[in-house]
Amino acid sequence: MQKIILATGESLQITNNNFAAEVTEGFQPAILARLVDGETLAIHMKNAVDPEWCQQVTERFIQHPATTTENVTPPLYSLGSHLYSCATGDEVSGYFLDVERMNGAIKSVLPEGHDPIVAFLQEACELNNAKFEYLSCNGMSVRHGSLRIWGKGVQASNDKQYYFAAPHEDYEETNANHPALHQIYGLNNLYSIILCIDAVVDREPETLVWNRRMTLEEIRNPDNKHAWSSYGYKESLIEGIDAVSIRLKKGDAAIIPAHNVHAVIGHPGFNRCSYMAFFHLVKTSPAGFSKMVFRT
Ligand SMILES: O=C(O)CCC(=O)C(=O)O
Ligand SMILES: [Fe+2]
Numbered sequence: 158m159q160k161i162i163l164a165t166g167e168s169l170q171i172t173n174n175n176f177a178a179e180v181t182e183g184f185q186p187a188i189l190a191r192l193v194d195g196e197t198l199a200i201h202m203k204n205a206v207d208p209e210w211c212q213q214v215t216e217r218f219i220q221h222p223a224t225t226t227e228n229v230t231p232p233l234y235s236l237g238s239h240l241y242s243c244a245t246g247d248e249v250s251g252y253f254l255d256v257e258r259m260n261g262a263i264k265s266v267l268p269e270g271h272d273p274i275v276a277f278l279q280e281a282c283e284l285n286n287a288k289f290e291y292l293s294c295n296g297m298s299v300r301h302g303s304l305r306i307w308g309k310g311v312q313a314s315n316d317k318q319y320y321f322a323a324p325h326e327d328y329e330e331t332n333a334n335h336p337a338l339h340q341i342y343g344l345n346n347l348y349s350i351i352l353c354i355d356a357v358v359d360r361e362p363e364t365l366v367w368n369r370r371m372t373l374e375e376i377r378n379p380d381n382k383h384a385w386s387s388y389g390y391k392e393s394l395i396e397g398i399d400a401v402s403i404r405l406k407k408g409d410a411a412i413i414p415a416h417n418v419h420a421v422i423g424h425p426g427f428n429r430c431s432y433m434a435f436f437h438l439v440k441t442s443p444a445g446f447s448k449m450v451f452r453t
Contacts, residue, residue, distance in 0.1 A: 159402075163320065164313035164425060165385065167392050169365070176368060176401045184273070184410065186281035190445045192348070192412060193438055199366050201403045205410035206273055211354040215430050217266040218304045218354075223259070230387040231320050232310040236262055237303025237453055240292075241327060245334040253297040256453070263301035274302050274350055274434050277410075278449060285445045292340055292452035302350075302434030303453045307362060313425035321362050321421040323386030324395055327435065328416035329373045340450045344437040349415040353405035355430035361404050362423030364411060368399045369418045390418065405431075 159171040178199040181188055184206075191197050218224060224236045238259050243251035264270045282289040291298035307321040328347040336342050351364065371390065375381055383389040395418055403411045413419055415435060423429060439448035 161422065162317060163422065164315055164317040165319065167384075169392060169422075170396060171365065171400045171402060172397065173399055173401060176399050178401045178403050178411070184277050186277055186284055189281040189412065190285055192414075193440065193446050194444055198368065198414065198417075199401045199403060200412045201405070202410045202412075203406070204408050205277075206352060206354075206408050208408050210268060210273075211407050213268055214266055214304075214432065215355040218430065219306070221262060221266060223262050224304070224306075228387075230385070231308075231323065233322075234306040234309055235303055236266065237301070237305075239303065239453055240335065241331040243335075246337065248294055248335055248338060249297075253294045253299075256299050257297050259303075260300045263304065266304065267301070272301055274352060274410075274432065275300070275451065278350070278434075278436060278451060282449050285447075287439075287446050288448040290340060290448065290450050292338065292450055294338065299452045301453075302432055304354075305431050305433065306428055307421060307431065308423045308425070308428045311423070311425045316424070318363075318422040319425050320386060321423040321429070322419075323383045323389035324365075324367070324392065324418050324420040325383075325389035326371055326376070326416055326418050329371060330376050333373055341437045341452070344439060344450070345416070346440075347415045347435055347437055348412055349433060349435050350410065350412050351405065351431050351433045352410045353407055353429060353431055355428070356405065356407050357424075357427040357429075358406070360424045360427035361406055362421050362427075362429050364403045364405065364413060364419060364421050366401045366403070366413045366417055366419040367395045369395055370416055371418060389420070394418070405429075
C-alpha cells in the first residue's frame, strides 16, 4: 500500500493488489479490445508520439488566442469544448456550436491537421470491424479532442503533491443530462484517451484510477461532494479501494475508464499539457466492440 499525503492535507491510500496498467511501447490499437473485454483496467502506451511533435503542438496551443481558463477549482486551461460543462438539454447552443468553432482551432494547432488520437481510434475500430462515429447533432460533429494545461496557477506552501483534478468520473451525470444524444445515451461506459504533450522530467503528474464506479444517486448526494474542489467526490468514497497509477511522460498516452473514479495529482509549479478525448463503446458480443462514438 502506498500512502500519499497531499499539500492540502488529504491522504490517499493507494492499494493495487490486483491492478496495474498494461504497458506497451508505442500506440497499440490492438490492445483496446483487452480493455473492453475487462482483461485490463487501463493502458499506458509509452512513446506514442514524437517529442518534437509534442513541443510544436504545446507551443501553438499555449499561444492560441482561444485558449481559456475553465471555471473550475483546481484550475484548468483548455482549448476545446466539453459536454460536461454544457447545461442539461442544451446540446445545440451549448456544446455543438462551440465544437464547430473548436474543430478549426484544434486542427490549426495540430501539424498538417493530423490528429493522432483520432487516427489511433479509427485504426482500433478497423481492427475490430467496428464502426467509428463522431458524436453529431444537427449536422455538427466533434472531430477533434481537447488541449489542456494542468497545474497552472497551483501554488502550495510545501513540496507535496496537489490535485490537478480531484477524484471524479465523467460518465453518469453528463450522460443523464443529455438524453437527446441518442448515439451515446445509455451506453454505460466512457473511456478517456490522454496524450501527454508536455511534462517536466521527474515531476510528471500521476493519473489515478480506482476500481470504483459511482451511481447517479451517489453522484447527486451533496454529502459526497469533495471538500474544496468545485467538482468531484470526497476521499472517503475511495478509501481502501484498489487503484492504478499511471505516470505519463512527454509523448506517452493512456486509456482509462473515465466511468470509474479517477484523479490527477501533480507537483505544484510543474505544469502538464495534454491532448485528450473521450469515447464510448457499443458492445454487442462478449469479445471486442461493434461501434465507437468519439466526443470531448
Ligand atoms: O489528464 C488526465 O490524466 C486525466 C484527465 C481527466 O480526468 C479528464 O480530463 O477528465
Ligand atoms: Fe476525468
